[in-house]
Amino acid sequence: MTAVTADVVVIGGGLHGCSAALNMARRGLSVVVIEKDFVGRHASSANAGGVRTLGRDPREITLSLASLDLWHQIESIVGSDCGFQASGQLRLAETPEALARLQRRVDMLTSQGFDHEEIIGADEVYDILPGLRPGCVGGLICRRDGSANPLATMQAYRAVVLAAGVDLHEGIAATGATRSGGTWTVTTSAGAFEAPVIVNCAGAWADRVAAWIGDMVPVTAVAPCAMITSRMPPSLGPVVSTESRPLSLKQFENGTVLISGSLRGVADRNTNVAAIKLAPFAARAATVLELFPAMQGAQAVRFWAGIEAATPDGSPIIGPSAAAEGAFHAFGFNGHGFELGPGCGAVIAELVTTGSTNMPIAGLEVDRFEADPGVADGARRDPIEQGVDHAAST
Amino acid sequence: MSGETIDLAVVGAGPAGMAAAATAADLGLDVRLLDEQPWPGGQIHRGVDRLAGPKTTDDPDRAAGRALLHALRQSKADYRPRTCVWHVGPGDDGVFELGLRCDGAVALLRARHVLLATGSVERAMPIPGWTLPGVMTAGAAQSMLKASGLCPEGPIVMAGSGPLLYLCADQLAAVGADIRALLDTTPRGRYFRALRDLPAALRAPAVLRRGLGLLRAPARRGIPVHRHVEAVEAVGDLGVTGVRWRRGGRWDQTDCDHLLLHQGVQPHINLPRLAGCAMEWDDVQHCWKPETDDWGRSTVPGCWVAGDGAGIAGGEAASDFGRLAALGVAADLGALTREEAGRRATSHNRALAPLLAVRPFLDNLYRPDRAFMLPADGTLACRCEEMTAGDIRKAVADGCHAIEAVKQYTRCGMGACQGRMCGSTVPEVIADARGVPVSAVGTYSQRTPVKPLPLTELAKLDTVLNPPSTETAA
Numbered sequence: 001m002t003a004v005t006a007d008v009v010v011i012g013g014g015l016h017g018c019s020a021a022l023n024m025a026r027r028g029l030s031v032v033v034i035e036k037d038f039v040g041r042h043a044s045s046a047n048a049g050g051v052r053t054l055g056r057d058p059r060e061i062t063l064s065l066a067s068l069d070l071w072h073q074i075e076s077i078v079g080s081d082c083g084f085q086a087s088g089q090l091r092l093a094e095t096p097e098a099l100a101r102l103q104r105r106v107d108m109l110t111s112q113g114f115d116h117e118e119i120i121g122a123d124e125v126y127d128i129l130p131g132l133r134p135g136c137v138g139g140l141i142c143r144r145d146g147s148a149n150p151l152a153t154m155q156a157y158r159a160v161v162l163a164a165g166v167d168l169h170e171g172i173a174a175t176g177a178t179r180s181g182g183t184w185t186v187t188t189s190a191g192a193f194e195a196p197v198i199v200n201c202a203g204a205w206a207d208r209v210a211a212w213i214g215d216m217v218p219v220t221a222v223a224p225c226a227m228i229t230s231r232m233p234p235s236l237g238p239v240v241s242t243e244s245r246p247l248s249l250k251q252f253e254n255g256t257v258l259i260s261g262s263l264r265g266v267a268d269r270n271t272n273v274a275a276i277k278l279a280p281f282a283a284r285a286a287t288v289l290e291l292f293p294a295m296q297g298a299q300a301v302r303f304w305a306g307i308e309a310a311t312p313d314g315s316p317i318i319g320p321s322a323a324a325e326g327a328f329h330a331f332g333f334n335g336h337g338f339e340l341g342p343g344c345g346a347v348i349a350e351l352v353t354t355g356s357t358n359m360p361i362a363g364l365e366v367d368r369f370e371a372d373p374g375v376a377d378g379a380r381r382d383p384i385e386q387g388v389d390h391a392a393s394t
Numbered sequence: 395m396s397g398e399t400i401d402l403a404v405v406g407a408g409p410a411g412m413a414a415a416a417t418a419a420d421l422g423l424d425v426r427l428l429d430e431q432p433w434p435g436g437q438i439h440r441g442v443d444r445l446a447g448p449k450t451t452d453d454p455d456r457a458a459g460r461a462l463l464h465a466l467r468q469s470k471a472d473y474r475p476r477t478c479v480w481h482v483g484p485g486d487d488g489v490f491e492l493g494l495r496c497d498g499a500v501a502l503l504r505a506r507h508v509l510l511a512t513g514s515v516e517r518a519m520p521i522p523g524w525t526l527p528g529v530m531t532a533g534a535a536q537s538m539l540k541a542s543g544l545c546p547e548g549p550i551v552m553a554g555s556g557p558l559l560y561l562c563a564d565q566l567a568a569v570g571a572d573i574r575a576l577l578d579t580t581p582r583g584r585y586f587r588a589l590r591d592l593p594a595a596l597r598a599p600a601v602l603r604r605g606l607g608l609l610r611a612p613a614r615r616g617i618p619v620h621r622h623v624e625a626v627e628a629v630g631d632l633g634v635t636g637v638r639w640r641r642g643g644r645w646d647q648t649d650c651d652h653l654l655l656h657q658g659v660q661p662h663i664n665l666p667r668l669a670g671c672a673m674e675w676d677d678v679q680h681c682w683k684p685e686t687d688d689w690g691r692s693t694v695p696g697c698w699v700a701g702d703g704a705g706i707a708g709g710e711a712a713s714d715f716g717r718l719a720a721l722g723v724a725a726d727l728g729a730l731t732r733e734e735a736g737r738r739a740t741s742h743n744r745a746l747a748p749l750l751a752v753r754p755f756l757d758n759l760y761r762p763d764r765a766f767m768l769p770a771d772g773t774l775a776c777r778c779e780e781m782t783a784g785d786i787r788k789a790v791a792d793g794c795h796a797i798e799a800v801k802q803y804t805r806c807g808m809g810a811c812q813g814r815m816c817g818s819t820v821p822e823v824i825a826d827a828r829g830v831p832v833s834a835v836g837t838y839s840q841r842t843p844v845k846p847l848p849l850t851e852l853a854k855l856d857t858v859l860n861p862p863s864t865e866t867a868a
């Protein structure tokens with residue numbers, strides 16, 4: 001069998017693989033996407049749909065803001081609004097101490113020249129969330145943030161990628177990649193693919209692909225979870241999280257409410273199975289009822305878990321390989337890569353076609369864990385970031 | 395973490411579950427029998443402990459039900475009615491964790507072994523108009539009758555195929571139901587095909603005799619029976635007002651207030667699927683069932699399946715399958731030697747032989763007809779998400795081949811019922827659209843909770859798991 005040839009082979013058909021492929025095809029490259037299951041089978045459809053720049057690690061902020069701009073014009077990019085609503089993301093301060101922590105974060109951001117996160121007082125919090133139980137002292141808001149519908153998003157990306165002429169192969173797993181004479185050969189369960197460039201968007205499996213390229217990354221597969229409730233009367237407020245405990249809550253257009261926030265199950269990436277654990281679901285339900293008494297009538301309809309890649313420092317790996325020419329990575333999104341999808345794909349396409357990008361992605365290099373053993377054992381991050389991470393996951 | 399770990403949790407108090415619980419408890423195991431209904435008996439013996447029940451041709455069932463109930467009451471099995479099992483999964487230390495709710499309280503139960511004896515569910519029969527008020531399954535009408543003696547008022551039409559349709563017709567007629575017509579959709583060719591299996595079935599003459607009696611019962615009660623009906627439609631705007639059907643190419647119709655549909659039963663596999671049991675396709679019964687060995691052992695260690703939930707074989711066989719599983723569990727836990735278990739199994743297997751011999755005949759005769767499982771484009775396939783068969787065909791045309799892909803694309807199976815209603819229809823439409831056998835399409839995955847759980851109750855589980863500290867400052 002002769003190999004299929006293209007300008008680029010993308011491994012992984014999640015949001016990041018599709019977004020990279022779309023941007024590269026629109027820049028005139030011939031692109032193959034190889035997806036072992038089907039487009040959006042994993043994290044990109046299982047996620048909570050949070051489009052959040054709020055609380056990002058400073059290394060991701062500029063990229064996430066650029067991506068947010070793209071979400072605001074998503075219909076012109078993929079031909080569907082993807083259920084995107086710019087309803088905002090609001091992190092509640094339930095105590096003065098929590099509010100002080102949020103204020104310190106805003107001060108830090110201001111010193112770096114960012115003004116997208118804004119402290120609001122209790123009055124405005126209750127204007128926005130009339131159903132919130134009394135006692136909150138304020139909050140941190142990103143007004144342009146919001147949420148989208150992951151299923152609609154992946155449906156739109158799949159259609160537009162095909163329309164852009166991308167050669168999409170679903171149900172085929174890449175099994176290896178080697179480079180010789182400037183050409184990568186990607187072997188798969190159904191023949192070989194050749195291209196001068198490969199892009200690794202293999203999600204929770206991406207460390208394996210990275211290893212073929214020669215980049216060793218300490219990635220673990222984690223299982224972020226979420227639950228959805230029965231349809232509730234619409235409130236269509238912002239996505240809500242709290243500073244002092246894990247929670248993320250949002251209502252979709254159809255009235256169902258999605259509850260998540262640092263819910264973790266158990267992932268087995270060899271079998272594609274992600275199992276839930278009951279205890280954190282119960283705890284989140286208790287928090288929701290405490291904060292929003294009107295949720296008393298809700299029924300929990302479905303719990304689920306997805307498989308996602310986590311890195312030791314909680315930030316993704318985006319950029320060229322450190323080990324080989326013509327290879328690029330975009331993975332390790334730690335439960336908050338949905339928002340980054342449109343923007344990251346544009347950056348990868350820019351890197352592939354021009355060899356560089358103006359987007360600041362310093363600090364997201366693939367080899368950063370080798371250089372800093374302290375980072376590799378997970379001892380880092382200031383308390384502000386730890387607090388922020390509660391909701392960061394979903 | 396709360397509480398004790400029991401030896402065996404049995405889910406479902408039908409014949410399989412009752413027999414298993416009593417047998418296992420008699421062997422000294424610490425057994426709990428859980429069922430969401432307020433009374434024991436399951437579907438077939440529903441209300442066995444209460445109502446005198448309709449006087450019908452199924453009297454032998456009631457005697458069997460009473461015997462099972464007696465054995466259960468004599469045993470030390472801890473029977474918990476009104477208890478819904480909404481989760482089963484691996485706990486932390488190699489035991490199973492079951493999520494329960496009862497009378498507004500939630501609890502977690504830890505068990506070394508789980509026996510899932512959740513019986514069967516009726517297949518959907520998605521004819522035009524099947525979602526109109528006044529249309530329900532024959533089994534649902536039967537449940538109401540057995541549970542509370544209630545029978546639909548006004549003129550009734552029954553349509554579909556399978557022994558249960560005739561049984562329900564007979565039971566309803568016995569309490570005075572006004573059944574205007576019984577539309578039997580069993581295709582003509584089925585009778586010839588089934589004849590091949592008749593000699594084997596003759597090993598169970600009692601079953602055949604009873605079946606024949608049932609087939610004749612509606613006519614004896616004066617119900618017009620129309621055989622080989624080719625198409626059925628429910629008519630009405632706000633509710634069903636009549637039924638149209640085609641037979642020999644000719645349409646006919648009659649008015650009615652209720653249309654009771656039935657297209658056979660299939661194993662109720664939501665809990666086995668949630669537990670991770672591997673499934674196999676039964677081509678004759680046209681359904682998925684958990685893969686089990688002769689004892690009912692599934693592919694998940696410690697998880698057992700018995701009764702109709704493991705493959706349709708009827709109530710009488712279910713109790714023997716339940717006993718076999720109990721013996722298997724007892725042997726695994728060391729309460730019984732393997733030799734003793736094997737010796738005791740012999741009598742159950744002997745009792746099962748004729749009951750199983752009759753299956754190929756019945757299964758071939760009543761093999762569901764594709765015509766009644768494939769809704770037309772404009773007909774709803776998934777009620778919760780309001781998706782028509784046409785929407786599903788469009789998803790397939792747009793490139794979704796795997797059932798999970800169609801689910802993500804259309805949200806079918808993601809609603810409150812999690813595919814209980816559309817779980818047989820949607821794969822059928824996908825298979826048809828793709829031109830592959832339905833077995834190649836697979837089944838929906840199942841998520842916790844298998845039935846919607848009030849958020850307030852889920853929150854109480856938090857208190858169960860993390861009891862508020864009662865320590866006072868020292």
Ligand SMILES: Cc1cc2nc3c(=O)[nH]c(=O)nc-3n(C[C@H](O)[C@H](O)[C@H](O)COP(=O)(O)OP(=O)(O)OC[C@H]3O[C@@H](n4cnc5c(N)ncnc54)[C@H](O)[C@@H]3O)c2cc1C
Pocket residue numbers: 011012013014015016017034035036037038039040041042043044045046047048049050051052172173174175201202203204205206209223224225226260304305306307308330331332333334335336337338339340393394
């Ligand atoms: C429950 C949950 C909630 C979340 N909530 C949010 C949120 O609210 N907001 C947010 O921004 N993010 C959220 N996330 C994170 C977000 O979903 C992910 O960061 C993002 O979807 C990652 O996209 P991806 O394309 O990298 O990965 P994936 O979607 O997992 O795609 C990777 C693909 O690569 C394929 N693949 C792997 N190996 C191979 C191979 N060898 N050959 C071929 N194909 C291969 C896989 O099959 C997979 O389809 C959440 C995640 C989960 C699980």
